[in-house]
Amino acid sequence: MRPEEIKRVACVGGGVIGSSWAIQFAMKGLDVTLYDINEEQLAKSKAQMHKSLDALEQFKAITPERRAEIAGQVKLTISMEEAVSGVQFIQESGPERLEIKQSILAQVEEYASSDAIYASSTSGLLVSDIAAQADHPERCVGAHPYNPPHLIPLVELTSGDKTDPELLQTAYDFYQSIGKEAVLLRKECPGFIANRLQLALYREVQDLVMRGVCSVEDVDKALVYGPGLRWAIFGHNMIMQMGNPGGLTGMVQMLGNSGDRWLADMASWTHQPDNWAEVAQPGVDKEMANFPDYVGHTNEECAKYRDQMLIELLKLHRKL
Ligand SMILES: NC(=O)c1ccc[n+]([C@@H]2O[C@H](COP(=O)([O-])OP(=O)(O)OC[C@H]3O[C@@H](n4cnc5c(N)ncnc54)[C@H](O)[C@@H]3O)[C@@H](O)[C@H]2O)c1
CATH class of the missing domain: 1.10.1040.10 (N-(1-d-carboxylethyl)-l-norvaline Dehydrogenase; domain 2)
Structure with a gap:
């Protein structure tokens, strides 16, 4: 897959980081689905997104019309199937617990296309561990943002022992193409850079x-x-x-x-x-x-x- 073929993105987990990622992707014109586990969490995600959009609008980074467009690009859902079916890129931002990250990946694999890139926002877990039981560990990368991702350009990319290097490059090029500044860790390193x-x-x-x-x-x-x-x-x-x-x-x-x-x-x-x-x-x-x-x-x-x-x-x- 080439980076320009990425048109649809799923954000899985819509907390502090996931809801900000959703805005980042939507601001770049991508179609975004944002998944969270229940309606209550989803309502919080929506409120968080609007708080971020308020600041962008208030400080004249976007117009009210642009704000409506960005909000309209994000579809919120509690159905994993709806969230990840047909997307080319998945940004996982669930809780920082290995067993949860593994279970999210297993659910995603049920419905996502096998060549969709799976990027975890993990702050410190190893991609190799997250993907240990995955059907397609080759498509898993680590993509650690700096909070809030829709404002701070940095994203630190890591790979697991089975990550396809070409796919890591595609992820790198994709982030660069949407205005992020990606850095690549050539070795595992706690705390990243x-x-x-x-x-x-x-x-x-x-x-x-x-x-x-x-x-x-x-x-x-x-x-x-x-x-x-x-x-x-x-x-x-x-x-x-x-x-x-x-x-x-x-x-x-x-x-x-x-x-x-x-x-x-x-x-x-x-x-x-x-x-x-x-x-x-x-x-x-x-x-x-x-x-x-x-x-x-x-x-x-x-x-x-x-x-x-x-x-x-x-x-x-x-x-x-
Ligand atoms: N907060 C930060 O400053 C920061 C910075 C960089 C990276 N991260 C990483 O980003 C990830 C998310 O952190 P956060 O601060 O947004 O946490 P958060 O607690 O705000 O959000 C986690 C979200 O995941 C949802 N969730 C829970 N179980 C889930 C499941 N099974 N499937 C899908 N979603 C589920 C929760 O409902 C919640 O909305 C973590 O891996 C964290 O290490 C956080």
Whole structure:
């Protein structure tokens, strides 16, 4: 199958991630079916989708007419047969439990065409395990999104021991064709790429605060108004490349081993501080109290500001 032959997509599991995937696919003009286990869950999926569409409309990423079109592209169902019959691509976003993922795959295989690609949003399970009892393990890939998938372009692709490499390539090309930025893991690796980067940084955040080097508020400020601004544009290798007339090589030569002393002093623990929330929560509360009014002072206000900024950034990245 070629990526351009993918016209119909099923989202299986319509929670936080599945309902966002449905919007992503529908925004790209694909016909989407969204399956969940009962009407109650499906009503939640619908509400979640409309909340996401509200933000897109409010911050002028879509017009009201476009919003109606996108919503109209998604058909909600509690029938697995209706959801996956005749689709070329299945995005599974059920609960993160191996036995549930395996049972979802078994149900999908009853009704889906055997050459439909099956992509699991799993955050940490192995595709080989999910597909262990599958009739067609070759069509199974891991496709880990970053929440919310309809806004964050990243998708991390993994394969199982029986995944067909050609099919993995098709999945990669398909995601790219709908505006995602796919990255491929060449080996199994817990936490994939992005969550590992995030955790490595967060260990240092925690350590700096626990050691009394700086406040919670200042470590966040140092990130947002320093490297965070650049990282929203380029990855760190590119930052190195642009830091010196000799590119990354020049930068490495210029810095030499000067960072080794910092590395020796940096956190290397493998168990996160048990009392971190106790230490950090008052700091975050103070940080929120000190924000300017246009950012907000409550979780809800700050989340709205985050969504607005995210949408503006994505427009600058030509992703919306
Ligand atoms: N939340 C995140 O930030 C995030 C990010 C990346 C990946 N993921 C992964 O995405 C997947 C879904 O996570 P989520 O946060 O959307 O969870 P969620 O709990 O919000 O949604 C799970 C959905 O699956 C449905 N479900 C339950 N049993 C099912 C079944 N047998 N068949 C089909 N659907 C079923 C539930 O009703 C629910 O709507 C997980 O594998 C998770 O690891 C989550």
